[in-house]
Amino acid sequence: MKRLIAAIVTVVFILGFAALGFAADADKDKCGACHKGEKALDKIVAAKKIKNVDELMKAAKEGKSAKMHEKFTADDYKAAGKALKLQ
Numbered sequence: 001m002k003r004l005i006a007a008i009v010t011v012v013f014i015l016g017f018a019a020l021g022f023a024a025d026a027d028k029d030k031c032g033a034c035h036k037g038e039k040a041l042d043k044i045v046a047a048k049k050i051k052n053v054d055e056l057m058k059a060a061k062e063g064k065s066a067k068m069h070e071k072f073t074a075d076d077y078k079a080a081g082k083a084l085k086l087q
Contacts, residue, residue, distance in 0.1 A: 030076055053080075
């Protein structure tokens with residue numbers, strides 16, 4: 001009985017750490033979750049001629065899908081700008 005309880009605790013502990021790792025990976029690329037294919041962020045930036053992070057933030061917050069972007073912070077936009085090599 002003790003071995004069974006120890007095995008269950010070990011499995012739950014390992015799965016807990018695995019779940020934390022998956023959650024951390026999801027936070028790394030917030031834009032990539034939705035912006036794929038024709039809606040890829042680099043294509044949008046090129047089409048709208050966005051040159052810096054402030055313009056990117058303004059376009060996201062004032063665009064037609066502003067509700068979807070309202071949870072993003074300035075740091076998220078800076079990370080996206082860095083990935084897109086914006087000023």
